[in-house]
Amino acid sequence: MSAPVPPRTGAASAPVVVYENVRKSFGTFTALNGVSFQVNKGEVVCLIGPSGSGKSTLLRCTNALEKHDGGRILFEGVPLPADEKSLHGVRRRMGMVFQSFELFPHMTALENVCEGPVTVLGMSKADAITRATALLKKVGLADKALNYPANLSGGQQQRVAIARALAMQPDMMLFDEPTSALDPETVGEVLNVMKQLAEEGMTMVVVTHEMAFARRVANWVVVFEAGAVIEQGPPTQIFDAPLVSRTKDFLSHLGWEG
Numbered sequence: 001m002s003a004p005v006p007p008r009t010g011a012a013s014a015p016v017v018v019y020e021n022v023r024k025s026f027g028t029f030t031a032l033n034g035v036s037f038q039v040n041k042g043e044v045v046c047l048i049g050p051s052g053s054g055k056s057t058l059l060r061c062t063n064a065l066e067k068h069d070g071g072r073i074l075f076e077g078v079p080l081p082a083d084e085k086s087l088h089g090v091r092r093r094m095g096m097v098f099q100s101f102e103l104f105p106h107m108t109a110l111e112n113v114c115e116g117p118v119t120v121l122g123m124s125k126a127d128a129i130t131r132a133t134a135l136l137k138k139v140g141l142a143d144k145a146l147n148y149p150a151n152l153s154g155g156q157q158q159r160v161a162i163a164r165a166l167a168m169q170p171d172m173m174l175f176d177e178p179t180s181a182l183d184p185e186t187v188g189e190v191l192n193v194m195k196q197l198a199e200e201g202m203t204m205v206v207v208t209h210e211m212a213f214a215r216r217v218a219n220w221v222v223v224f225e226a227g228a229v230i231e232q233g234p235p236t237q238i239f240d241a242p243l244v245s246r247t248k249d250f251l252s253h254l255g256w257e258g
């Protein structure tokens with residue numbers, strides 16, 4: 001019932017992540033029922049689809065926060081390793097940003113961004129501060145470095161979370177509905193930071209309900225329904241001329257006019 005996969009423009013660049021018939025069950029419930037698509041270097045791939053369709057599960061399987069139990073996930077051509085030590089190495093190369101920010105509440109913005117480089121990468125405190133300061137500037141928060149999360153807006157906290165992920169110098173970034181918990185007026189500032197990252201060539205997988213963002217920034221859009229990919233293609237296809245009527249139904253349900 002899934003539509004044929006159209007040719008991939010820009011596929012000249014190497015695949016970073018390849019999902020091959022990925023399956024995942026929780027007990028008797030099948031959350032991912034044979035998901036296949038790929039993410040190429042420098043691409044923004046947006047995952048869309050109804051709540052409960054398996055988007056977060058797929059992201060969590062990508063960095064092995066969950067273990068998939070069928071099919072393969074290849075990262076840079078190599079299946080995700082089974083042992084925790086090697087997985088730790090893979091996880092470090094994928095920055096993840098969650099809906100709920102998950103900043104350390106007892107640390108300032110600057111300390112939040114320094115934490116990973118110092119404790120995980122073994123960077124000197126001085127170097128970590130230099131890097132964190134530059135990253136906070138990049139996300140537009142140079143003047144908030146000494147604020148605690150409680151004294152930052154949702155949009156600001158999420159930008160700190162992005163800076164914190166970038167401080168680990170990941171090869172790719174995974175975003176799980178990064179703007180869903182935000183007040184409407186702060187959504188744009190987070191999307192702008194993500195757009196800037198995309199323009200700099202960061203490889204990104206983004207679960208989002210921000211269809212205008214996906215339409216404008218994504219190179220490839222994957223539509224999930226009930227643990228399966230019902231359609232994938234360039235945003236022009238998905239948003240302007242979907243091949244699958246269920247894609248159209250989902251988008252019109254969200255108020256997308258096409």
Ligand code: ADP
Nearest residue numbers: 026029031049050051052053054055056057058
């Ligand atoms: P989405 O992100 O698209 O909203 P999820 O990937 O979070 O969907 O969830 C897909 C389905 O898997 C949902 O029905 C959800 O209830 C179920 N699920 C997710 N995580 C677990 C879990 N740890 N245990 C049991 N069921 C889960």
Ligand code: MG
Nearest residue numbers: 055056057176
């Ligand atoms: Mg989700």
